[in-house]
Amino acid sequence: MKSRDDALALLHQYTKSDSLRKHALAVEQAMKACARKFAPDEDATRWGIAGLLHDFDYEQFPNADQHPWVGSKILAEAGFDDDLRRAIMGHAPYTGVPRETMMARALFACDELCGFLTACALVQPSKALMDVKPASVKKKLKDKAFARSVSRDDIYNGVQELGVDLDEHIAFVRDAMLEIAEEIGLGGSTPASPAGS
DSSP, X not given: XXXXXXXXXXXXXXXXXXXXXXXXXXXXXXXXXXXXXXOTTSOHHHHHHHHHHTTTTTTTSOSTTTTTHHHHHHHHHTTOOHHHHHHHHHTSGGXXXXXXXXXXXXXXXXXXXXXXXXXXXXXXXXXXXXXXXHHHHHHHHTOTTTTTTSOHHHHHHHHHHHTOOHHHHHHHHHHHHHTTTTTTTOBOOXXXXXXXX
């Protein structure tokens, strides 16, 4: 099995954008939590690697006829296993690759939600993920103007395929991301003290 270091090196080779690297780390963290919850006998690091690499080719190959097809070829050549590559292919609904494993379903259910939770944190006055409440996330999902690039359908279909409740999944993924909030830039900024305090 390829190591996390191998995966991280590949991510850094192909992805220079700080925000895309942070998204990869967020999805990795959510995937490790999902592995512990849904497949305790499986290797959580391997699930994390699927999260870490799901968009590694996106910056250089962003078009639907390239991503994640090109990335899958690169991963095959680098020695990453078929199940992991199929899970990554399945996270993009337009590929038509069915999500047959729990890992594939979890990746699909976490990807867009991680992006949405990040957007929700960044509009908080504190810019802190810990200030994001699941109820407000659910409300913001209905606001089509907010974080409009995030596919609501993918979020709703993802929880349905995973067989979980939306509120619970929002809280679960947020809690997973909280473990690395500082690393992904969502630890919050300390506001300046008001004058005279």
